[in-house]
Amino acid sequence: MTDGKDYEQLLALHHAMQLRRSLRDGSPMAAPAPRRPTEYRERLADQRLLVASLEAVTSSADEVVRSFYAQLFLGRPYLRNLFPAGLRADSDRLFSALIGLAEALEKIHELVPVLEQLGRDHRKYGIRPAHYDAVRQALIGALEEHAGANWRPEYATAWTRAYDYAAGVMQAAEAASTDPPYWQGTIVTHERRYPDIAVLRIRTDVPYRYRAGQYATVEVPNQPRVWRPYSMATAPRPDGVLEFHVRAHELGQVSTELVHRARVGDTLRLGPPMGTAVVDTDEERPLLVVAGGTGLAPCRAVVEQVLTTQPGRPVQLVFAVRHTQELYDLPTLAALAERYRSLTLVPVVTEDPDFPGVKGEVPDLIAQSGPWHAHEVYLSGPPGLVHALDRVMRRMSVPPTQVHHDPAPA
Template identity: 40%
Template sequence: MTANAVVNPLPRQERTESISDPVATMVRLVRDTWAFVEPHAGRVAEFFYATLFSISPATRELFPVNLQVQRARLLRALVHVVQLVDRPDDLIPFLRQLGRDHRKFGVVASHYEAVGMALLAAVKQYARDAWTDDVERAWAEAYTIMARAMLEAANADDGPAWWTGTVVERQRLTRDLAVVRVQPDHPVPYQAGQYLSVETPQRPRMWRYLTPATAPREDGLLEFHVRAVDRGWVSRSIVATAQPGEVWRMGPPMGRLRVDRKAGRDVLMIAGGTGIAPMRSIIEHLAQWGSNPHVRLFYGGRVRADLYDLEHVQDIATTNPWLTVIPVLETESRIATAERGTLADVVTRHGAWPDHDVLVSGSPPMIRSTVSRMLVAGTALDHITYDPFTVD
């Protein structure tokens, strides 16, 4: 299991409607228990890892040598995914992708069993009197749904567990932002808008998700936009030290961001910072056709430097009348055409965007605030797509 945190920005009440009573009860018990345990998350994580490595010492090899930075990430990811069991149409496809992605670790059925046992033991330890037979059954059922979907997908996939590629260029745009181009040995079969898990030689076994910023090309070249984040061991090392010639490993493509040209609906894209990467990839893909749905891209950041790729997408818009680009700045107005405010402010200022397919990409807080504000404004939940994005 990777140690990446899954973002779940939707209000709970939005996710528990129209589900059967047994599932609703399971979801409620899992969430209520975690709310009780969450203040002790650090100690829960320590207990989880100690239990996991005791039950299955072989699982230690799935993780980096230094667990300090990501000690709670696996536990947090497991809990968030378990809490999503009331949205099977969204959760199951994601879990299948995740199961295929986990093949790169050599994960087998016994590892899933050990992780489940350690998860329940850790939550039980700190739930204390709140842990009942019904609660244990709910957690076990939720985890079983998750593990079964992942394992079935992994067993059914006969493609490569990973691809290797060589860094051909690192272009450092700012102190904390770099564009890295990687030439895979064999083309990676991703679709525009999808992301990949990446392992670099500087941080072995510390896989992180990166999104190609270009549509699939004939030569297979991948372009990644990487921002160094606080305590981000992988992102900071890529921005500072990635060099031409080093070899990366890349897992199977994942993600749901896409545009259905035949759906008959216009498209609203909302991108914050490096969240422009999947949107740019999709836009480049759409540019192959002369006729497309009308796409409005709100591209936002705190300051002008956050909109580092603005000129590129504006250039695409000049020759593709179906694309409109609206820059958004929070704290300055150095762009005459920029709208002022957060992306959540500006997008909802324009209304609820009926009859639009909405794609959202950016930092976890940006996704949470934007999606939540759009739901309050009246945007239909089933028209909003965002990936359960990860943090470094």
């Protein structure tokens, strides 16, 4: 029986061999990369079936997730080592991902880039092609078990087609990637800007290529196999140093480590860059950028990218917090506004009556200061704020293609 340590050693050996194959690309000994699926004719019909199957188990979501893991590990105990010690934190993410797949089939042109990113990202877990089949079997088995009499055979057929399409896209992206499965990073600076907010700068062992607005998942040594997403807070820099803004949450294992316990010289691991809310520097529309709390990180990166590559393009940056002291990066933003006249900086405080600047609820302020239909809009922050702002944009008839945000927290 292979234990967790042995399994990780085998994966390390596999990644080393994969890198050697990529270096000798074109060799007749190299295995051909899987091809990405190009068509999925049944996707709209399958989407309706997937949604119906999920509705049949909505009231027992937690039980479905527990059943999924039980079936996944049955006869495959080595797979347990790919997951964190506590699975409960991942339960909502898993079920949300299933619902997301069902909903996203309608916009497959948007789904494919996300799946490709996931394929590259999942290598950090040690996922191998054979594991995809095990996950599909466990997924369908768990859904069927808890749907009971409401289960229909065509549900299984639809899930198989949808899952195999998604897995095919992910595996093709994984095989085509020449990047490592994860990067080793070293903390070079650690600044506490507020009791629960820290700004960290990290240097990676090999260059980390990303686009302004993207995020990385981070794993700290004291929380193995627990990966949490944090956005890069600057546009790519010549020195390759990455900056992250982290707020510690009461139940956040990784955020607590990064804010309260991490020190200069500590190491961590980063997964591949992810996210689609990236800036298009070929576009000329003015930007409205709204950041809540440490959601400022990707927004600042987007703003920096535009200011340095399109210095005349108008940008309005709204930085919203609850209390004045939480404006942790205001000096940096003020320096940018001083340097670039095209940047309008609007700090907003929602719960401090003594703040001398703009006060109030951000969605209301944005709604009152429009129209925004001629702008590219970037949103980041707590999910409730982002969703509220998204609704404001829809009410103000801003085309959805001009509103950018990622579901992952900043």
